[in-house]
Amino acid sequence: MKSCNLLLLTLLTLLGSVSMQAEALITNVDHRETTSLAGKWRVIVDPFETGFYSYRYEEIKNRDNGFSMDAKAADKSALLEYNFDSSGTLDVPGDWNSQREKLFFYEGTVWYRKKFDYHLQPGKRLFAYFGAINYEAIVYLNGQKVGTHTGGFTPFNFELTNYLKAGENSLVIKADNKRRSTAIPTVMSDWWNYGGLTRRVLLIEESNTFIRDYHIQLAKDSMETIAGWVQLDGAEGAQPVTVRIPEAGITQTVQTDERGYAEISFDADLSLWSPDNPKLYRVEISAGEELLEDEIGFRSVQVRGNDILLNGKAIFLxxxxxxxxxxxxxxxxxxxxxxxxxxxxxxxxxxxxxxxxxxxxxxxxxxxxxxxxxxxxxxxxxxxxxxxxxxxxxxxxxxxxxxxxxxxxxxxxxxxxxxxxxxxxxxxxxxxxxxxxxxxxxxxxxxxxxxxxxxxxxxxxxxxxxxxxxxxxxxxxxxxxxxxxxxxxxxxxxxxxxxxxxxxxxxxxxxxxxxxxxxxxxxxxxxxxxxxxxxxxxxxxxxxxxxxxxxxxxxxxxxSPRRPLPYFQDYFNRKGLISDTGERKQAFYILQDYYRQIESGEGDSAR
Missing domain, CATH: 3.20.20.80 (Glycosidases)
Incomplete structure (x- = not known):
C-alpha cells in the first residue's frame, strides 16, 4: 500500500512538470461544506482569443485589456474593448452549444465571469471545485492566475485562499474546446464537442488541515477485510484519524505520518453490495474537529478463467x-x-x-x-x-x-x-x-x-x-x-x-x-x-x-457532427434504442427480452 501512495506522489510530481498548477483532487464533494456557483454567468465569446493574446500573439499579462482582469473603464476617455457587465449570460453548469443557436458548432474560447461575496474566517481555506470544463481551462480570481487544467471530463480544484478578498470577488475562466491533434480525445471523435463549464462549480471551505482523500474498500480478492488509506491536507499532517461504520459496529483509529497519510486495514462482517442488494453503509472519517461522511458499498470483483466474479459468484453483465x-x-x-x-x-x-x-x-x-x-x-x-x-x-x-x-x-x-x-x-x-x-x-x-x-x-x-x-x-x-x-x-x-x-x-x-x-x-x-x-x-x-x-x-x-445525412441523421447518431425525444424503438424490446431470458435462466440465452 505504501508503494501505491509513493507512486501517486510521483504521478502528481510528473503532472506538475506539465502543468505547474496541478493540485491534488478533493474527493466526496457531496458531503462537504460547499457553496454552489450555479446560475447565470457573464460570458464573452472570443474566437480570436483577443482577451488572452496581444496583436503580436503574445500572452497579455496583468493589463486591463486582458479579459482575466475584469477591468472597468477608469474614465470616459479610457479605451477598454470588453465589458463583462454588459455582455450576455450562459447557465452554469451547461454547455454553450445547446444554449445559443449561434454557438451550436462553435469551437474556441469563451470567457466566463462570476462575482461572489465571501468572508473567510481565520483558520479556514477556500477551494474552487470544477466538475469538468471542456477542454482547456485557465482560472483567474481577482485578476490573478490561479491555475490551468487540460481535459474535458474529469474534475479538478484550485485553492483560492491567497487570492481571495473579503467581500466581492471576481472569478474569471477561459474555457477553450478547440480540438487538437495532441489532445485527449484528439481531432476526430463521434460525439458532440460540447464546450464550457459543463458540470457543477463549487466553493469548498475547509480547515487548515482537512481530510482530502481516502480509499475505503474491500481488499483485493477479499470479502471480509476492508483496506485502504486516508490522506490529510495541511500543515498538521501527523494526527489521529478515526474511521467508523456504525451499522457494522466498526471503529478504527490510525495515526497519520508527517505527510498526513495512514493506511487502514480491519476485518468486517458486511452485507455485500450487488445489483440485487445495493447496500450502502454510512462511513464516518474524523480528524480533529472535522467529520466527513460517505455512503459506501462493499463488494469483491475478480476474474477466474473466462468468468467475471462478483462476490465470488460468476455474473453475466x-x-x-x-x-x-x-x-x-x-x-x-x-x-x-x-x-x-x-x-x-x-x-x-x-x-x-x-x-x-x-x-x-x-x-x-x-x-x-x-x-x-x-x-x-x-x-x-x-x-x-x-x-x-x-x-x-x-x-x-x-x-x-x-x-x-x-x-x-x-x-x-x-x-x-x-x-x-x-x-x-x-x-x-x-x-x-x-x-x-x-x-x-x-x-x-x-x-x-x-x-x-x-x-x-x-x-x-x-x-x-x-x-x-x-x-x-x-x-x-x-x-x-x-x-x-x-x-x-x-x-x-x-x-x-x-x-x-x-x-x-x-x-x-x-x-x-x-x-x-x-x-x-x-x-x-x-x-x-x-x-x-x-x-x-x-x-x-x-x-x-x-x-x-x-x-x-x-x-x-x-x-454527432460526423452524422450530417438529412432527415435520417441531421447530426444525430441514430443507433440509440431510444430516440432523442425518449421514444422506444423496436430493437429496445428485443434486447429487453433477451436480457430478461438471461436474468431468469430461460432458453438458449440463459447463462
Missing part, C-alpha cells in the same frame, strides 16, 4: 452504452435527474451494467448507480487517433486516468476501468496503453482493467488477438456486423476465438434507425432494419463460449 447527453432536453447531462432517468431506462432494459462511454461521466451517474445497483464501466477518452509517441500526451493521459480513479474509487458500482476505445494496433500504442494499465492498478488494485478492442477477421471466424489483451483483465470488443460492411446474414454465423483465456464483453454492436420510420427489414434506417440486426446478433452471442457481457451501442440517440 447485461449492459448498454450511454453517452453523457440529457435524456429529455438538448445538451450535456449534468443533473441528478438526468442520471436517474438514464439509469432507470437502463433498468427498464433489464440491465445490471452500463458502459459510460467514451469518457468519465459526471459524478451523479456513479453515485446513482451505487444506489440503484448498476455495475459501471468507466473509461478515459483515448479514442481512435492519439499521438502515442508524444510524452506530454502520455502525461495528460495519466492525469485524466488519475482524476477518474481518484473521484470514483470508493463507488461500489464501478468495477471496470477502461484505458482506450478502438485504438489501431502499433508498437507505440501498445506500450502507451500497457503502461497506463500499470498506473491504474497502482492507483486502485481492487478493480478490473479493460479496453474496447477491434477484432481481426480471418477466414475461419472472428479473432481477438490484440497484443493489448495481455495486459487486460477483461477483453472488450466492438463489432458492427450487419451495419458497417456487408449486410449478409451469413456473417453472423462466424466463430469467435481468442488466444487469451479471459472473459469477453462485446462492448459495442448495433445499427442505426430513425424512430418512427418503418419499412421492410432490409431498408436501412428503418426500425425494422435495426431490429433485424439485433435478432441476428443474439444467436451469435449465445455461441461465444467466453462471452461474459454485452453493452450494445447505444441507449439513446446522441448528437
Amino acid at each position: 447485461r449492459g448498454i452504452c450511454i453517452h453523457e447527453e440529457s435524456p429529455l432536453r438538448p445538451g450535456r447531462a449534468y443533473t441528478p435527474e438526468d442520471a436517474r432517468i438514464l439509469l432507470e431506462w437502463s433498468k427498464e432494459l433489464n440491465c445490471n451494467f452500463v458502459r459510460l462511454a467514451h469518457y468519465p461521466h459526471n459524478e451523479y451517474m456513479t453515485r446513482q448507480a451505487d444506489r440503484m445497483g448498476i455495475l459501471v464501466w468507466s473509461e478515459i477518452p483515448l479514442y481512435w487517433t492519439i499521438s502515442w509517441d508524444n510524452p506530454e500526451v502520455y502525461s495528460n493521459a495519466v492525469q485524466q486516468l488519475t482524476e477518474m480513479i481518484t473521484r470514483d474509487k470508493n463507488k461500489a458500482s464501478v468495477i471496470l476501468w477502461s484505458v482506450a476505445n478502438e485504438t489501431p494496433v502499433s508498437e507505440q500504442r501498445t506500450k502507451f496503453l500497457a503502461d497506463l494499465t500499470k498506473v491504474a492498478r497502482s492507483l486502485d488494485p481492487t478493480r478490473l482493467i479493460t479496453a474496447a478492442l477491434e477484432a481481426e477477421w480471418p477466414k475461419e471466424g472472428i479473432a481477438i488477438n490484440d497484443p493489448l489483451g495481455a495486459y487486460l483483465d477483461v477483453l472488450g470488443c466492438n463489432e458492427y456486423l450487419g451495419w458497417y460492411g456487408s449486410t449478409d446474414p451469413r456473417n453472423f454465423d462466424k466463430t469467435w476465438f481468442t488466444k487469451y483465456e479471459k472473459p469477453l464483453i462485446i462492448s459495442e454492436f448495433g445499427a442505426g434507425a430513425l424512430q418512427g420510420y418503418h419499412a421492410d427489414p432490409d431498408t436501412r434506417w428503418s426500425e425494422e432494419f435495426q431490429a433485424q440486426v439485433y435478432e441476428r446478433q443474439i444467436p451469435m452471442l449465445d455461441r461465444i463460449p467466453f462471452l461474459r457481457g454485452t453493452s450494445p451501442w447505444i441507449l439513446k440517440d446522441f448528437k
Whole structure:
C-alpha cells in the first residue's frame, strides 16, 4: 500500500512538470461544506482569443485589456474593448452549444465571469471545485492566475485562499474546446464537442488541515477485510484519524505520518453490495474537529478463467452504452435527474451494467448507480487517433486516468476501468496503453482493467488477438456486423476465438434507425432494419463460449457532427434504442427480452 501512495506522489510530481498548477483532487464533494456557483454567468465569446493574446500573439499579462482582469473603464476617455457587465449570460453548469443557436458548432474560447461575496474566517481555506470544463481551462480570481487544467471530463480544484478578498470577488475562466491533434480525445471523435463549464462549480471551505482523500474498500480478492488509506491536507499532517461504520459496529483509529497519510486495514462482517442488494453503509472519517461522511458499498470483483466474479459468484453483465447527453432536453447531462432517468431506462432494459462511454461521466451517474445497483464501466477518452509517441500526451493521459480513479474509487458500482476505445494496433500504442494499465492498478488494485478492442477477421471466424489483451483483465470488443460492411446474414454465423483465456464483453454492436420510420427489414434506417440486426446478433452471442457481457451501442440517440445525412441523421447518431425525444424503438424490446431470458435462466440465452 505504501508503494501505491509513493507512486501517486510521483504521478502528481510528473503532472506538475506539465502543468505547474496541478493540485491534488478533493474527493466526496457531496458531503462537504460547499457553496454552489450555479446560475447565470457573464460570458464573452472570443474566437480570436483577443482577451488572452496581444496583436503580436503574445500572452497579455496583468493589463486591463486582458479579459482575466475584469477591468472597468477608469474614465470616459479610457479605451477598454470588453465589458463583462454588459455582455450576455450562459447557465452554469451547461454547455454553450445547446444554449445559443449561434454557438451550436462553435469551437474556441469563451470567457466566463462570476462575482461572489465571501468572508473567510481565520483558520479556514477556500477551494474552487470544477466538475469538468471542456477542454482547456485557465482560472483567474481577482485578476490573478490561479491555475490551468487540460481535459474535458474529469474534475479538478484550485485553492483560492491567497487570492481571495473579503467581500466581492471576481472569478474569471477561459474555457477553450478547440480540438487538437495532441489532445485527449484528439481531432476526430463521434460525439458532440460540447464546450464550457459543463458540470457543477463549487466553493469548498475547509480547515487548515482537512481530510482530502481516502480509499475505503474491500481488499483485493477479499470479502471480509476492508483496506485502504486516508490522506490529510495541511500543515498538521501527523494526527489521529478515526474511521467508523456504525451499522457494522466498526471503529478504527490510525495515526497519520508527517505527510498526513495512514493506511487502514480491519476485518468486517458486511452485507455485500450487488445489483440485487445495493447496500450502502454510512462511513464516518474524523480528524480533529472535522467529520466527513460517505455512503459506501462493499463488494469483491475478480476474474477466474473466462468468468467475471462478483462476490465470488460468476455474473453475466447485461449492459448498454450511454453517452453523457440529457435524456429529455438538448445538451450535456449534468443533473441528478438526468442520471436517474438514464439509469432507470437502463433498468427498464433489464440491465445490471452500463458502459459510460467514451469518457468519465459526471459524478451523479456513479453515485446513482451505487444506489440503484448498476455495475459501471468507466473509461478515459483515448479514442481512435492519439499521438502515442508524444510524452506530454502520455502525461495528460495519466492525469485524466488519475482524476477518474481518484473521484470514483470508493463507488461500489464501478468495477471496470477502461484505458482506450478502438485504438489501431502499433508498437507505440501498445506500450502507451500497457503502461497506463500499470498506473491504474497502482492507483486502485481492487478493480478490473479493460479496453474496447477491434477484432481481426480471418477466414475461419472472428479473432481477438490484440497484443493489448495481455495486459487486460477483461477483453472488450466492438463489432458492427450487419451495419458497417456487408449486410449478409451469413456473417453472423462466424466463430469467435481468442488466444487469451479471459472473459469477453462485446462492448459495442448495433445499427442505426430513425424512430418512427418503418419499412421492410432490409431498408436501412428503418426500425425494422435495426431490429433485424439485433435478432441476428443474439444467436451469435449465445455461441461465444467466453462471452461474459454485452453493452450494445447505444441507449439513446446522441448528437454527432460526423452524422450530417438529412432527415435520417441531421447530426444525430441514430443507433440509440431510444430516440432523442425518449421514444422506444423496436430493437429496445428485443434486447429487453433477451436480457430478461438471461436474468431468469430461460432458453438458449440463459447463462
